[in-house]
Amino acid sequence: MYMNAEIIAVGTELLMGQIANTNAQYLSSRLNNLGMNVYYHSVVGDNPERLKAVLRQALERSDVVVTTGGLGPTKDDLTKETIAELLGLRLVLHQESLERIRKYFKNQKRCMSENNVKQAYIPEGSVIIPNNNGTAPGCIVQKDGKTVVMLPGPPRELIPMFEDTVFPFFEGKTNQVINSRMLKIFGIGEADVETRIMDMIEKQTNPTIAPYVGTGEISLRVTARGSSRDEVDALIAPVVEKIKERLYPHVYSDSGETLEEVVVRLLSDKGWTVSTAESCTGGMLASRIINVPGASVVFDRGFVTYSNEAKMQELGVNRKTLEKWGAVSRETAEEMVRGLVERTKTTAGLAVTGIAGPGGGTPEKPVGLVYVSAFLNGRVETLKLNLAGDRQRIRTVSCHNALDLLRKMLLGII
Amino acid sequence: MYMNAEIIAVGTELLMGQIANTNAQYLSSRLNNLGMNVYYHSVVGDNPERLKAVLRQALERSDVVVTTGGLGPTKDDLTKETIAELLGLRLVLHQESLERIRKYFKNQKRCMSENNVKQAYIPEGSVIIPNNNGTAPGCIVQKDGKTVVMLPGPPRELIPMFEDTVFPFFEGKTNQVINSRMLKIFGIGEADVETRIMDMIEKQTNPTIAPYVGTGEISLRVTARGSSRDEVDALIAPVVEKIKERLYPHVYSDSGETLEEVVVRLLSDKGWTVSTAESCTGGMLASRIINVPGASVVFDRGFVTYSNEAKMQELGVNRKTLEKWGAVSRETAEEMVRGLVERTKTTAGLAVTGIAGPGGGTPEKPVGLVYVSAFLNGRVETLKLNLAGDRQRIRTVSCHNALDLLRKMLLGII
Numbered sequence: 001m002y003m004n005a006e007i008i009a010v011g012t013e014l015l016m017g018q019i020a021n022t023n024a025q026y027l028s029s030r031l032n033n034l035g036m037n038v039y040y041h042s043v044v045g046d047n048p049e050r051l052k053a054v055l056r057q058a059l060e061r062s063d064v065v066v067t068t069g070g071l072g073p074t075k076d077d078l079t080k081e082t083i084a085e086l087l088g089l090r091l092v093l094h095q096e097s098l099e100r101i102r103k104y105f106k107n108q109k110r111c112m113s114e115n116n117v118k119q120a121y122i123p124e125g126s127v128i129i130p131n132n133n134g135t136a137p138g139c140i141v142q143k144d145g146k147t148v149v150m151l152p153g154p155p156r157e158l159i160p161m162f163e164d165t166v167f168p169f170f171e172g173k174t175n176q177v178i179n180s181r182m183l184k185i186f187g188i189g190e191a192d193v194e195t196r197i198m199d200m201i202e203k204q205t206n207p208t209i210a211p212y213v214g215t216g217e218i219s220l221r222v223t224a225r226g227s228s229r230d231e232v233d234a235l236i237a238p239v240v241e242k243i244k245e246r247l248y249p250h251v252y253s254d255s256g257e258t259l260e261e262v263v264v265r266l267l268s269d270k271g272w273t274v275s276t277a278e279s280c281t282g283g284m285l286a287s288r289i290i291n292v293p294g295a296s297v298v299f300d301r302g303f304v305t306y307s308n309e310a311k312m313q314e315l316g317v318n319r320k321t322l323e324k325w326g327a328v329s330r331e332t333a334e335e336m337v338r339g340l341v342e343r344t345k346t347t348a349g350l351a352v353t354g355i356a357g358p359g360g361g362t363p364e365k366p367v368g369l370v371y372v373s374a375f376l377n378g379r380v381e382t383l384k385l386n387l388a389g390d391r392q393r394i395r396t397v398s399c400h401n402a403l404d405l406l407r408k409m410l411l412g413i414i
Numbered sequence: 415m416y417m418n419a420e421i422i423a424v425g426t427e428l429l430m431g432q433i434a435n436t437n438a439q440y441l442s443s444r445l446n447n448l449g450m451n452v453y454y455h456s457v458v459g460d461n462p463e464r465l466k467a468v469l470r471q472a473l474e475r476s477d478v479v480v481t482t483g484g485l486g487p488t489k490d491d492l493t494k495e496t497i498a499e500l501l502g503l504r505l506v507l508h509q510e511s512l513e514r515i516r517k518y519f520k521n522q523k524r525c526m527s528e529n530n531v532k533q534a535y536i537p538e539g540s541v542i543i544p545n546n547n548g549t550a551p552g553c554i555v556q557k558d559g560k561t562v563v564m565l566p567g568p569p570r571e572l573i574p575m576f577e578d579t580v581f582p583f584f585e586g587k588t589n590q591v592i593n594s595r596m597l598k599i600f601g602i603g604e605a606d607v608e609t610r611i612m613d614m615i616e617k618q619t620n621p622t623i624a625p626y627v628g629t630g631e632i633s634l635r636v637t638a639r640g641s642s643r644d645e646v647d648a649l650i651a652p653v654v655e656k657i658k659e660r661l662y663p664h665v666y667s668d669s670g671e672t673l674e675e676v677v678v679r680l681l682s683d684k685g686w687t688v689s690t691a692e693s694c695t696g697g698m699l700a701s702r703i704i705n706v707p708g709a710s711v712v713f714d715r716g717f718v719t720y721s722n723e724a725k726m727q728e729l730g731v732n733r734k735t736l737e738k739w740g741a742v743s744r745e746t747a748e749e750m751v752r753g754l755v756e757r758t759k760t761t762a763g764l765a766v767t768g769i770a771g772p773g774g775g776t777p778e779k780p781v782g783l784v785y786v787s788a789f790l791n792g793r794v795e796t797l798k799l800n801l802a803g804d805r806q807r808i809r810t811v812s813c814h815n816a817l818d819l820l821r822k823m824l825l826g827i828i
Contacts, residue, residue, distance in 0.1 A: 009455075014438075014439070014442070014455065015442055015452045015453065015454075015455065016442060016443070016446055016452070016624060017438075017439045017440065017441070017442030017443025017444070017446060017452075018439075018443075018624070018625070018626050018627070019439065020434050020435065020436045020438070020439040021434065021435050021438065021439070021455070022434045024428075024431075024434070024435065024457070025428070025431045025432075025433065025434040025435070026431065027431070028428070028429055028430060028431030029430070029431025029432075030431070032430055032431060038429045038430070038431075039429065039458070039459065039461075039464060040429075040456065040457065040458055040464075040468075041423075041428065041429065041435070041455070041456065041457035042454065042455065042456050042457075043438070043454065043455035043456075044453070044454055045453065047453075050453060050454075054454070210430065210432070211432070212432050213432070276697075276718070278697070280704075281701070281704075282697075282700050282701045282703070282704025282705070282709075282713075282716070283690075283692070283696075283697025283698065283699070283700030283701035283704065283716055283718065284697065284698075284701040285697070286696050286697030286718040287695070287696045287697035287698040287701055287718075287809075289696070290694075290696025290697065290718070290720060291696070291805060291806060291809070293771075293772055293773065293805065294773070295696075295720075296720060296721070299696075299718075299720050300720065300721055300723075300724060301717065301718055301719050301720060301721065301724035301728065302696070302697055302716075302717070302718030302720075303715070303716070303717060303718070304690070304697065304700040304701075304704070304713075304715055304716030304717070304718070305715050306704060306709075306710060306713050306714065306715060306716075307710070307713075307714055307715060309714075310714060310715035314715065357707075358707055359707065359708070391705060391707065392705060395701075395705070
């Protein structure tokens with residue numbers, strides 16, 4: 001059941017450094033979920049000899065070869081042609097794909113060029129992978145124990161094609177159902193997460209547990225396989241519960257939500273509202289909340305009070321507080337959040353003030369010093385943070401902390 | 415002088431899909447700048463046989479092989495060992511690197527493990543690439559007409575090592591100086607840019623012109639080589655001027671600045687200030703301006719007025735305007751920006767109101783309809799936009815447009 005797989009990207013733009021090969025990352029993660037071992041990634045340009053050599057080698061050393069790119073309408077696009085030649089297959093016109101391409105151009109109110117007809121030619125005996133977001137269909141060819149999957153390059157075409165056709169295809173081959181859940185973790189370091197659940201990561205084979213490290217955040221994907229969806233979910237659930245217990249209270253979602261999605265959902269469930277007052281994060285916190293579809297129900301308004309004048313005028317921070325404690329202080333953060341909700345009358349409020357750098361730090365108040373205050377139904381909690389990294393990272397992690405503080409207050413954790 | 419190069423990343427985390435191979439993108443771009451042809455990228459895990467096979471093939475088919483990763487202290491880290499074996503070279507202790515590693519641990523107040531000594535062993539005859547941001551030094555080995563560059567995996571270690579040692583090394587080999595300038599372009603599509611300068615892209619060999627496409631933005635890197643910095647700069651300058659002329663007024667920077675950096679610089683030069691009022695962008699515009707180091711001199715404050723109540727209370731938008739024209743209208747955008755500067759007394763103001771989706775669209779006011787108003791010294795200009803894409807893209811491109819509108823007003827273009 002376990003198969004060796006490799007991924008080949010065909011595209012000069014990758015070799016020129018114009019884009020990163022994010023498709024390989026996505027495909028690797030999903031092929032691993034299918035229980036395959038991904039042993040190689042390659043990138044090659046549209047030179048016919050080099051392309052052929054790379055594909056020939058892949059067909060020799062791997063059971064499953066997934067290609068991305070080179071399915072376009074021009075004569076430089078040679079992926080299908082080369083693979084068909086290596087496997088000794090003819091290309092045949094797939095009428096349904098031709099119709100789909102025609103329709104695609106019609107919907108876009110653009111003229112279809114005769115070159116695009118080439119895109120509807122597919123190696124004989126292929127499984128077609130329909131493309132709802134572009135012109136090039138993909139295909140799956142099987143011959144002599146080898147399986148080749150051909151996908152177009154743009155991620156917005158490739159990802160739905162993989163999810164809708166390729167993943168179920170391999171899942172069907174294994175007579176197994178595969179499912180996974182994504183746990184999102186904040187407020188604890190990578191090393192600490194590993195220490196607390198290392199025995200689980202090492203011992204578990206079904207489900208497997210795979211960690212991903214983001215900016216100040218960690219995710220764990222728990223993936224199981226079995227003969228039915230119920231069986232798979234029953235395998236995943238106790239592992240998820242065990243991880244949540246071991247990492248309590250740091251797992252903020254067991255379904256892949258972002259921190260802002262969790263906060264918007266918790267507020268929305270209670271019919272509550274929130275407003276923001278930001279200094280160093282400068283609108284990033286409001287922006288993240290508003291990026292959640294449906295945030296308009298809970299988000300009232302936000303203030304970016306970068307100057308001391310703005311903190312006094314918009315939020316009613318006392319001049320004496322600013323003079324005595326400074327703009328970056330627990331006292332100012334708390335006056336900001338109290339002044340904010342007094343003005344907006346929201347159920348909840350968040351205030352952030354800090355030094356994001358690169359300038360502005362002093363020995364007493366270094367770059368990375370940030371105060372975060374949250375208000376909920378009359379109660380105020382404040383965090384003092386000492387963050388590492390550049391300006392962008394300090395601001396991002398400050399927002400994580402503000403959202404997580406409100407999450408914990410909403411859940412009664414603090 | 416032109417050499418064929420390939421990039422090999424060694425790391426299981428890439429094959430598991432935990433990270434994307436951004437190093438390959440960065441290195442490709444820089445090797446192209448050096449005049450090399452990058453023909454392949456590969457990723458392989460830390461399995462000794464597979465690693466050896468990939469490295470052997472690379473040494474056969476390429477003049478220059480750049481490896482990333484596999485220089486760590488554990489017994490799984492085999493890049494140096496395998497390359498030394500393939501080239502028939504011994505590993506020798508590099509005393510200076512050992513001292514550097516010792517010092518690195520001391521500065522971090524951490525204990526150095528005996529395993530780390532392995533990192534100071536380097537193939538005999540190598541050029542050492544010092545690493546100021548981690549423990550593993552890199553090295554450049556030359557044998558039998560082949561050059562192998564070994565770099566560690568983390569980008570924050572790899573990039574300075576490449577810039578400080580590897581780039582100058584190859585530049586020195588060519589007896590040439592290489593330099594490039596980055597033109598940033600907004601307000602014109604990729605196809606249109608290509609049409610207007612295609613003849614230049616195709617005819618130019620020194621300088622070369624390489625396009626990069628971002629979210630709603632395009633960059634062009636103009637790279638030249640010559641015998642001195644003066645000569646190179648003299649080659650680049652007229653090409654930059656010609657592109658700027660052909661794409662006028664869409665080139666907003668010829669030194670790689672972001673739109674917000676340009677706007678902050680232009681305001682700062684005049685001692686002027688700016689404030690923001692945002693609906694659908696929800697703080698993203700303020701956040702981008704504030705992310706420019708030194709923005710505190712020009713940015714006064716921002717309002718995220720998502721609800722109609724907030725637009726009336728904070729910006730003095732007339733209830734009748736909202737009732738008659740709606741929150742997403744030219745009239746509301748202009749009242750927002752006028753109300754904003756009346757309140758903040760800043761020289762400039764920016765207001766954005768629109769429908770970022772996925773919900774909230776109607777046949778008359780579809781998702782993607784956005785109004786952007788800019789105020790400068792009493793004058794107001796407004797743009798009506800019909801943007802495509804998801805919520806995040808619509809918000810990002812709305813901010814681009816707001817910043818570009820103010821840029822043009824500051825420069826007297828409109």
